[in-house]
Amino acid sequence: MNIEQFVRQFAEQFDEIPTDDFSIDTKFKENDEWSSMTALSVIALVDDSYSVRLTGDDIRKSSTIQDIYDIVASRVTA
Amino acid sequence: MITLPIKKYGLTFRMVEVSDAAFILGLRTDPKLSRHLSPTDDDLAKQQAWICAYKERETQGLEYYFLFENEDHEPQGVVRLYNFINKTYNSGSWLVKPGSDDFTAIKSDLFISSFAINELGFEQCLFEVRKANKKVVRFHKMFATLLSEDENNLYLIMDKKAYERKYKYLTSIIEPEI
Numbered sequence: 001m002n003i004e005q006f007v008r009q010f011a012e013q014f015d016e017i018p019t020d021d022f023s024i025d026t027k028f029k030e031n032d033e034w035s036s037m038t039a040l041s042v043i044a045l046v047d048d049s050y051s052v053r054l055t056g057d058d059i060r061k062s063s064t065i066q067d068i069y070d071i072v073a074s075r076v077t078a
Numbered sequence: 079m080i081t082l083p084i085k086k087y088g089l090t091f092r093m094v095e096v097s098d099a100a101f102i103l104g105l106r107t108d109p110k111l112s113r114h115l116s117p118t119d120d121d122l123a124k125q126q127a128w129i130c131a132y133k134e135r136e137t138q139g140l141e142y143y144f145l146f147e148n149e150d151h152e153p154q155g156v157v158r159l160y161n162f163i164n165k166t167y168n169s170g171s172w173l174v175k176p177g178s179d180d181f182t183a184i185k186s187d188l189f190i191s192s193f194a195i196n197e198l199g200f201e202q203c204l205f206e207v208r209k210a211n212k213k214v215v216r217f218h219k220m221f222a223t224l225l226s227e228d229e230n231n232l233y234l235i236m237d238k239k240a241y242e243r244k245y246k247y248l249t250s251i252i253e254p255e256i
Binding site (some may be wrong): 013033035036038053 | 220253
C-alpha cells in the first residue's frame, strides 16, 4: 500500500471542500462535508480498492486518515 | 398489512405526514443536499400539498415515503418507494440530514431495501443516481448493476441476489449495534 496514494484516494471522497492540504494527519471528521454519506463512500472506496471491509467501529474509533490507513494496511497484509 | 412505526438499527421508521413538510423542505432546499436533486420550490404550502397528494397514493398502496428518526425522536432523513410495477419498484428521494450519526445512511438504506423485498415482496429495484453524486454512485456500484446512462444520470438495477449480498455486507458493518 502506498500511503500518499491512499491519502489522495481518501481526499477524492470529498467534493465540496478543498482537500489540497489533506495529509495522513488530517482529522477527516472535522470538516463541513463529513457525513454518513461520506462514511459510506470511504467504506466503499476501501472495499473497492483494497478488498478490505471497514466496520462501524473502525470508522467510529478513527479520527485521522492515518488511523484508517493503519486498519486497512493491517488487513491487506493479513 | 404494514404495521408502523418500525424500530430498526436504532432508528424509527414511519410514514411521512403533512406535519413533516418543513423538515423535508429544509432537506430538499439545503444547498449541499439539493445539488443532486430535481429542483424544489422553497414553498412550504406546495410541499404540504405534495404530501397531501402523496398520502392518497400511500392509502392506495402505490407509494411509501418514510421518515426516520433517531432515538431522541429527531428526524434524520427520508427515503421513498414508488413506481410499483409487477415485482419491481423504484427507490429515491433519499436524504440524510447533515450531522446525523456516521451510519444513518447505511441503516436507512438497509431498512428500505429489506422492507421492499421482505415486507412488500418486490424482487428488483430500479433507481437512478446523478453522476455528480460521487459518494452515492460508488456505494451503489458495489451492489447494483448499471443498466444505462445519459449525460447526467446512471440508471441501475438491484435484484434479490444483489440485495442479499448488500444486506450481508452492510449488516456486517453495523453489526455491533444491531
